[in-house]
Amino acid sequence: MSGLHVNVDPADVGIDAHRLSRIDDVFNGYVERRQLAGWLATVSRGGELVYAGKGGHADREADKPMADDTIFRIYSMTKPITSIAAMMLYEEGKFDLNDPAGKWIDALKEPRVYVSGAPNNPVTRPATEPVRIWHLLSHMAGLTYGFTYMHNVDAIYRLKGYDWGAPKGSTLASAVDDWCTSPLVFNPGEAWNYSYATDVIGRLVEIWSGQTLDQFFSERIFTPLKMYDTAFWASEEKHDRVAQLYVPVKGEAVAFGDLGKGAFHRPGWFSGGGGLVSTAHDYNRFLTMLLRGGELDGVRLVSPRTLSLMTENQLPGGGDLSDTARDSFSETDMEGVGFGLGFAVLLDRGKNRSAAANGLFTWGGAASTSFWVDPVEDLTVTFFTQLLPSSTYPVRRLLQRSVYQAIVE
Secondary structure, eight states: OOOOOOOSOGGGGTBOHHHHTHHHHHHHHHHHTTSOSEEEEEEEETTEEEEEEEEEEEETTTTEEOOTTOBEEOGGGGHHHHHHHHHHHHHTTSOOTTSBGGGTOGGGSSOEEEEESOTTSOEEEEOSSOOBHHHHHTTOSSOOOGGGOSSHHHHHHHHTTOSSSOOTTOOHHHHHHHHHTSOBSSOTTSOBOOOTHHHHHHHHHHHHHTSOHHHHIIIIIITTTTOTTOBSSOOGGGGGGBOOOEEEETTEEEEOGGGGGGGGSOOSSOOTTTOOEEOHHHHHHHHHHHHTTSEETTEESSOHHHHHHHTSOOSGGGOOHHHHBOSOOOSSOOTTEEEOSSSEEEOOHHHHTOSSOTTOEEEEOTTSOEEEEETTTTEEEEEEOOBSOTTSSOHHHHHHHHHHTTBOO
16 A cells, blocks of 8 residues: 655756645535535656645445545556556557457458448448457447447447446456457448447456456556555455445535445456546556556566557547547547547547647546646646546546646746
8 A cells, every 4th residue: 555655846857846735625515515525636747746635524324535545546547557468468469459350259250331220120230340459449430338328339339238337247258259240330340439449458358368357457567556445346455445325416426335336345347448446556556667668667568669569549530529429428538539449549639729739648437536647748647536427527627727737847
C-alpha cells in the first residue's frame, strides 16, 4: 500500500499552484451539491506528482472520507492495461497485428455480418475480410456491447445473457465464443464501435502466454511496476478501502452497492475490458511508465517504438471518431479524437476545442474515472470517483480545462 506524495513544487515544473487549486473548487462543488459522493485527482509533470487533491467521501453512507489509498472500480481503464499486455507478447513474436484472430479463436474463423432481421432470427452474410488482431485492439472488429441498446446485434448479445453482466457459470472462453458466434455489426476495419473486443484480446493474452489473465497481469505488469493494489478483486483485508458505487437519481448521487459487489470477490472470469480495481498510486505508476516510453524504474514493458504505434490513429483515412463511430457509446469526446491500439488519441485540438496538445492519449471507465497522458506537455492526469454512468457529468472536460489553465510554462 502506498500513498500519494507530492514532493515537487508545481512552480518548478511550470505550473501555477494557485490556479491548479481550481480543481478543488470545481469538484468540491459537485460534492456540496451531492452530485458526487467524493473525488480524487492527480497531476504529474515529468513523472513527478505535483498535485493530489481529493474531497468528499469514498463511502458517504458509512461516513468514510476519500483517502489516498481508496480502491476504485476502474472498469474500462482496464483496457489500456490489457492492450499493453498484448503488445508485450507482440514484441515476443507471439502474433502479428495483421494476423486473423481466427488462428486462435475458432468462432472467428468465418465471421459473418448482420444484414437484417429480428435478433432471434438474423439475416447475415460473410464478412469481407477476417477480424484481425489490430481490429480488436482498435475497436474496429465489428463487435459490440449488450448494454448499449443501439443495434440488433446488441440485442443478440442480451439474448445470450450479456447486458451489464454475464450468464452464470460462463468463462472467458465461453463468453468469447458467445460474442464471436454472433454476427458483426459491420465488416472488420470499416468503422469503429466500442465493444467486448478488448475482452477478446484478454482471452488471446491467455492463449499466447499460457497463463490466466490475472496471472499474466500480476507477474508481468503489476508486481514489476509495484502496483500492489491492482487486481480483478480486492482481497478481504482491503475491503474497507473499496469505495461505494453510486448512480444519479434526480440529480443526486445515490449508493448502488449491489452492482458493485463484484469488487469484493474473485470473478467467474477475468474481464480485460473492465474487470480491475486499482488506486490512484497504482494507476499513476502505470501512466508514468507510458509517459516514459514503456519503462519505469528500470522495468521495461514495451519499447518506445511499440508505444508510438499504439498511440497512432488507426481509423480509416486518418479520420476521427465523429467520422467513424457507428452510433457508438465512447469514453471520450469524438470530435478531433482518433483511436490507436488501446487508446483514444487527440488529433485536432482546434476541432476538439481543447487546450491540450495533439498526441495526448486517454481513456476512461464507466464509473466516471479517467486518465490522460500528454507527451508534449510531459503530463499525466487521473481522476477517480464512482458514479455510473460516466456520461452523467462533463467531469473529464472540466478537469482538462482546470489542468491546462494552470500550466504557465
